Amino acid sequence: MSKTLHLSDSPAPLVVTGAGGWLGRALSSHIVANAQSLGISRYVALVRTNEEKKLLEAELVGISTVKSDIRLCDVTSTDAINSVLVDLNPDNESSFDLIHTAGIIHPKKIQDLYQVNEVGTRNIMKFALDHHARKVVHVSSNSPFGNNPHSKDLFRSIEPFNPYMAYGESKMRGEIAVQEAVSQGLHAVIVRPPWFYGPFQPPRQTTFFSMVKAGRFPVFGDGSQHRSMVFIDNLVDGVFRARQWTGEPGKGWWIADQTPYRVSEIVSLVGQALRDEGHDVKTNRLRIPNIVGSFAETADALIQKTGRYVQQVHVLGEMNKTIACDISASTSELGYIPQTSLYEGMRQSIRWCAEQGNEL
Amino acid sequence: MTISLVTGGNGYFGSLLVDRLLNEGHHVRVLDISLSTDRRADIEYIQGDIRNQSVVQQVVQKADFVFNNVAQVPLAKDRTLLRTVNIDGTKILLDSCLSAGVQKVVHTSSSAIFGVPTSNPVFPDTPAHPLEAYGQAKWEAEILCTQAIANGLDVSIIRPRTILGHGRLGIFGILFDWIADGADPFVLGNGNNRYQFIHAEDLADICWRASQSLGPNIFNAGTDRFGTMREALEELCLHAGTGSRVRSLPARPTSLAMQVAAKLHIAPFAPYHWIMYSKSMWFDVSHAHDILDWSPRWSNSDMFKQSYDWFLQNRAESNNADASHHRRTARQGALGLVKRATKLLPR
Numbered sequence: 001m002s003k004t005l006h007l008s009d010s011p012a013p014l015v016v017t018g019a020g021g022w023l024g025r026a027l028s029s030h031i032v033a034n035a036q037s038l039g040i041s042r043y044v045a046l047v048r049t050n051e052e053k054k055l056l057e058a059e060l061v062g063i064s065t066v067k068s069d070i071r072l073c074d075v076t077s078t079d080a081i082n083s084v085l086v087d088l089n090p091d092n093e094s095s096f097d098l099i100h101t102a103g104i105i106h107p108k109k110i111q112d113l114y115q116v117n118e119v120g121t122r123n124i125m126k127f128a129l130d131h132h133a134r135k136v137v138h139v140s141s142n143s144p145f146g147n148n149p150h151s152k153d154l155f156r157s158i159e160p161f162n163p164y165m166a167y168g169e170s171k172m173r174g175e176i177a178v179q180e181a182v183s184q185g186l187h188a189v190i191v192r193p194p195w196f197y198g199p200f201q202p203p204r205q206t207t208f209f210s211m212v213k214a215g216r217f218p219v220f221g222d223g224s225q226h227r228s229m230v231f232i233d234n235l236v237d238g239v240f241r242a243r244q245w246t247g248e249p250g251k252g253w254w255i256a257d258q259t260p261y262r263v264s265e266i267v268s269l270v271g272q273a274l275r276d277e278g279h280d281v282k283t284n285r286l287r288i289p290n291i292v293g294s295f296a297e298t299a300d301a302l303i304q305k306t307g308r309y310v311q312q313v314h315v316l317g318e319m320n321k322t323i324a325c326d327i328s329a330s331t332s333e334l335g336y337i338p339q340t341s342l343y344e345g346m347r348q349s350i351r352w353c354a355e356q357g358n359e360l
Numbered sequence: 361m362t363i364s365l366v367t368g369g370n371g372y373f374g375s376l377l378v379d380r381l382l383n384e385g386h387h388v389r390v391l392d393i394s395l396s397t398d399r400r401a402d403i404e405y406i407q408g409d410i411r412n413q414s415v416v417q418q419v420v421q422k423a424d425f426v427f428n429n430v431a432q433v434p435l436a437k438d439r440t441l442l443r444t445v446n447i448d449g450t451k452i453l454l455d456s457c458l459s460a461g462v463q464k465v466v467h468t469s470s471s472a473i474f475g476v477p478t479s480n481p482v483f484p485d486t487p488a489h490p491l492e493a494y495g496q497a498k499w500e501a502e503i504l505c506t507q508a509i510a511n512g513l514d515v516s517i518i519r520p521r522t523i524l525g526h527g528r529l530g531i532f533g534i535l536f537d538w539i540a541d542g543a544d545p546f547v548l549g550n551g552n553n554r555y556q557f558i559h560a561e562d563l564a565d566i567c568w569r570a571s572q573s574l575g576p577n578i579f580n581a582g583t584d585r586f587g588t589m590r591e592a593l594e595e596l597c598l599h600a601g602t603g604s605r606v607r608s609l610p611a612r613p614t615s616l617a618m619q620v621a622a623k624l625h626i627a628p629f630a631p632y633h634w635i636m637y638s639k640s641m642w643f644d645v646s647h648a649h650d651i652l653d654w655s656p657r658w659s660n661s662d663m664f665k666q667s668y669d670w671f672l673q674n675r676a677e678s679n680n681a682d683a684s685h686h687r688r689t690a691r692q693g694a695l696g697l698v699k700r701a702t703k704l705l706p707r
Contacts, residue, residue: 291484313510
């Protein structure tokens with residue numbers, strides 16, 4: 001049974017952390033273009049660097065339908081948060097909503113994961129609690145839950161924590177920080193996207209297309225591992241549906257496509273999307289035995305123990321895992337139904353890369 | 361014609377691998393920091409440093425297969441060289457191979473990445489635990505290989521146990537010299553540690569087979585017929601028939617003495633020697649057998665005998681200062697005195 005509130009009836013300011021990131025930029029574009037229907041009276045975007053600020057300003061110019069300002073804020077500092085958002089709810093009488101997307105997945109050093117994903121989340125939740133936020137949506141990940149023990153298994157909306165490596169641990173601690181704030185009275189909920197893709201993607205995702213195009217994307221074994229995926233527009237939709245949740249706080253939902261895909265199916269479908277966008281695609285030939293994945297996983301763990309992080313080793317160590325989720329609770333409780341298919345989403349992503357001048 | 365690049369192709373194992381590739385009908389290109397004067401007309405030689413990006417980018421052009429055998433071995437005792445050659449050089453090579461569209465890279469690593477294993481046998485996905493600078497550098501080179509795989513390069517890693525075979529000298533040159541002259545070789549402790557070697561021909565065979573196997577992989581390589589260190593040396597002494605017999609030395613004090621001698625530069629020991637000489641280590645090679653249909657031809661005993669016989673036949677040239685570390689006998693230093701002292705021991 002859906003318990004949603006039509007927030008357009010009671011507009012409020014909205015703060016988005018990590019607004020200069022991949023998801024943050026997609027959310028920002030959606031917010032400023034649809035503020036009225038989303039019930040947003042004012043938009044405050046928090047970004048980490050000046051470069052992000054300039055980029056976001058350029059992206060939002062001309063499409064904004066609401067008073068927006070983009071502010072530099074380091075979420076790892078409570079002082080910075082309090083000072084940057086001092087005008088948001090000074091008398092604690094009005095209210096605001098907050099979407100917390102700020103996070104780091106591929107850090108320079110492991111400590112950064114905890115600093116941003118755990119400490120940053122705790123700081124933001126404390127601010128939201130202290131300043132009587134109306135609704136908070138925290139964007140988490142599949143990593144606090146590890147990977148599925150069987151290729152046919154699906155994560156349900158309630159799962160025990162089983163974090164994968166330091167990133168999973170840091171995102172788990174972030175979720176725990178949210179739950180602690182909920183127990184103190186904050187109306188916060190959690191959305192958990194698995195592998196997402198789409199416009200605003202960082203360079204590593206462009207590399208993904210390039211590798212598929214060159215027939216060199218590493219597929220483990222027979223490619224029968226399953227992966228849930230979500231197009232970024234579908235994820236944005238899921239985030240706003242979670243914001244409208246008026247039921248029990250502290251709940252978490254998977255936001256993904258209806259069913260997971262075999263990795264071999266993803267590679268083949270992306271290859272088809274590339275061909276249909278006019279690219280010459282070679283047959284994928286890079287089959288990798290699981291022993292290489294197993295080596296990469298243990299190497300990743302050993303590297304992370306020393307506080308270092310090597311992105312490719314981490315990604316390879318995780319590539320032979322099934323990470324799949326069941327979205328039935330998101331559909332029944334939030335009314336979430338993914339609108340863009342994997343094929344169509346991939347075509348849009350490829351076009352976006354072309355528009356940015358990214359050579360595949 | 362298939363073009364194969366062998367980096368370090370003028371070293372001990374590299375030159376044997378070159379022979380194998382020529383036999384397979386490849387056009388062979390050799391990159392080595394030093395080249396011997398007796399060059400063959402059917403090999404394309406390039407003298408250069410693996411750390412020189414422009415040279416490496418040039419030599420990988422149009423190569424179908426690249427066999428990376430450049431290594432700064434522990435005997436060199438130069439930590440900067442150890443890291444820059446084994447790590448930086450590997451990175452430059454892998455990046456160049458990716459850009460040039462090389463079909464397959466076969467990277468020769470080392471069993472030193474495992475240090476002293478907590479249990480045997482060691483499998484391809486046993487976690488690495490290097491204990492000294494050489495093992496650490498070779499492990500970091502494997503990490504680079506893993507990164508290259510994630511970036512779409514087809515790289516197979518081969519980790520050989522200690523290599524023997526005709527022409528193999530280095531620290532073994534000293535052992536053979538002692539036994540040839542009737543001096544007594546030593547084991548640490550009772551010498552009952554199980555120790556596996558690999559013949560260079562078997563290693564060349566697995567490298568070749570790995571190059572023909574589509575997709576990245578990791579193979580541990582060693583003979584499947586081996587016993588203890590004491591057994592290996594006793595059989596060799598028997599084969600030599602010079603009256604040498606294997607003596608036991610207390611493991612800890614001897615390891616300490618080896619470290620001190622190395623520190624004082626009076627004996628050619630490297631950390632890997634005093635760490636591993638008394639320890640057991642062997643690979644399970646069924647993975648290589650299953651995937652590559654590879655079976656080692658040489659047992660520990662046979663390869664020791666063959667290496668020793670080669671030494672006897674080529675003893676006069678075994679101190680050639682221009683050869684690579686494993687193609688010349690290491691300088692004995694203080695071990696020369698120890699060798700003479702063993703002759704005073706009661707028979």
